[in-house]
Amino acid sequence: MVQVVDAERTAEMRDVLVAELRTQGMIMSDAVEAAFRRVPREQFMPDDTDLAVVYGYDRSVVTKRDGHGRAMSSVSAAYIQARMLELADLRPGMTVLEVGSGGLNAAYLAEVVGSQGRVVSIDIDPEVIDRAASALDAIGHSSRVRVLVADAERGVPGEGPFDAIIVTVGAWDVAPAWLRQLRPDGVLVLPLIMNNVTRVIGFRRDGDHLVSTATEVAGFVPMQGDGSRTDQVLELPEPSGRKVRLTFDSDAPANMSQLDGVLATDQIEVWSGVTIEHGVSFADLHLWLAWYADGFCRLSADEGTALAAQKRWFPFAVVQEAGFAYLALRDALEGAGAEFGARAYGADGQVAAAAMVEQIRAWDREGHRTSPTFAYWPTGSDPARISADATVMDKTHGVLTISWPRE
Ligand SMILES: C[S@@+](CC[C@H](N)C(=O)[O-])C[C@H]1O[C@@H](n2cnc3c(N)ncnc32)[C@H](O)[C@@H]1O
Structure with missing residues (x-):
């Protein structure tokens, strides 16, 4: 070397x-x-x-x-x-x-x-x-x-x-x-x-x-x-046999069999009205969704799937009962950059898309223009001292908190 x-x-x-x-x-x-x-x-x-x-x-x-x-x-x-x-x-x-x-x-x-x-x-x-x-x-x-x-x-x-x-x-x-x-x-x-x-x-x-x-x-x-940790992966086959995968960190929703055959349903779209200028990072939106969106997971798609062929989707999704929705962008009107939205599949696709769009709007109101802070409280520390405006995520050896400062 x-x-x-x-x-x-x-x-x-x-x-x-x-x-x-x-x-x-x-x-x-x-x-x-x-x-x-x-x-x-x-x-x-x-x-x-x-x-x-x-x-x-x-x-x-x-x-x-x-x-x-x-x-x-x-x-x-x-x-x-x-x-x-x-x-x-x-x-x-x-x-x-x-x-x-x-x-x-x-x-x-x-x-x-x-x-x-x-x-x-x-x-x-x-x-x-x-x-x-x-x-x-x-x-x-x-x-x-x-x-x-x-x-x-x-x-x-x-x-x-x-x-x-x-x-x-x-x-x-x-x-x-x-x-x-x-x-x-x-x-x-x-x-x-x-x-x-x-x-x-x-x-x-x-x-x-x-x-x-x-x-x-x-x-x-x-x-x-x-x-090390082992993720939980749910594979959703397209009629072609190619797969879309949903990867859950810890709490995969119960009864995932409700998503069987979901990719054969018609896709729906819901747009949020929340826009971002071209070239501006929205990494904190991913973080927001990871903390606040129920059923949050990572999304990946085999080459050749309809999803992989689509433009401007991001590898983050939410699952709600018999539907899942993933983060998407489209050009906003009158040169206002791009608009966030959700594309969804399944009998509950509308519910999943609405849940994602609700969180996109919440991020725009409360998180978009600020950066979060974190604290880690190991097991045995005094959780009564955790700030009331913090959100808590359980870990094995303690809890992690996130706070978004008010603008
Ligand atoms: C991104 S690389 C390290 C890069 C290096 N610090 C640098 O800047 O060039 C991550 C390394 O972590 C090691 N690793 C993974 N799990 C580990 C563990 N439990 N304890 C110690 N090392 C670990 C991997 O073998 C790998 O070589």
Whole structure:
């Protein structure tokens, strides 16, 4: 994995990348900027990786897939590495744990905490750790990072307490071991899965619970080991035999057999009147639906299905009894951008579409122009102190809350 490259060229590419990360607000501190200027990303990528990808702003590189082709390990995209380093609020001399390794982010961490700091980087996969160790060695960082094979769910015996823990793999919950190993004022940065929608959240510990400081949109490979989760997937065959899949995070509605044959029914559309300008992100609408829409699920469709052939649909749906509706967009009148709506199937398709449109309108009234905050209350903390205007989501080891500030 040691690439022979033109050092001048890659130094220039690092400068260009740093400038873009600064412009986009992903790098905010001189320490993170210096780390990105110093560490040669290409040394942590597969040999044949194009340098334009290596130094791309938002290009992740998959380094391992499972038997079904699902990405299990990757080198994260530069923008989210930078953002997570900033969210960790690191200082020289700090002790930091990285969950999910590969070497590159560990090298950045080592640069930021400096020679008086300590970096521990773990991965459940021995191959990833071998690769990380040899790449860190190649750039002369092996003495600055301890890499080891471990399942993060169980923490890292003999290490800590940590000033910061950065989790770089999709987590459904906050493992109790992380909180046991986090300092009283420590920072936990993790991609948290909330009913099928992931947000990277920076949390700072506040007594017995965690309070969010900021969030970022990103996708991550799934957690393996004791903290892994199995989604519930409902397959809906089209008359052609091709399938549409509904994936539920935890609470799949009872009596799903009511959806048998649903794709053979006529499609209906309901539009919300809620519009968005072209090019503006509506990722928070997905988050809103994940928190508030009953029967929320992810939607995917085989190539060749009628659904896959449609334009401007998004992989989020709601199921209501014998119907399901999914999020759609159409051009709004008089150049007002695009309008959100729902397309639906089944005997209860109208009900499902109405439920989705109701939530689109609720998001527009109460969430659209603000950003949510989160808190995590581990089991054993005092839930009586949860703010009255927060909405609660149960997790295995505690509860997560979301609040949308009033405008
Ligand atoms: C996105 S990659 C890590 C990327 C790396 N931090 C970087 O920035 O280049 C996620 C890694 O998490 C690892 N992983 C998955 N489940 C884990 C677990 N329970 N404990 C430790 N590592 C885990 C995977 O093997 C994978 O290598």
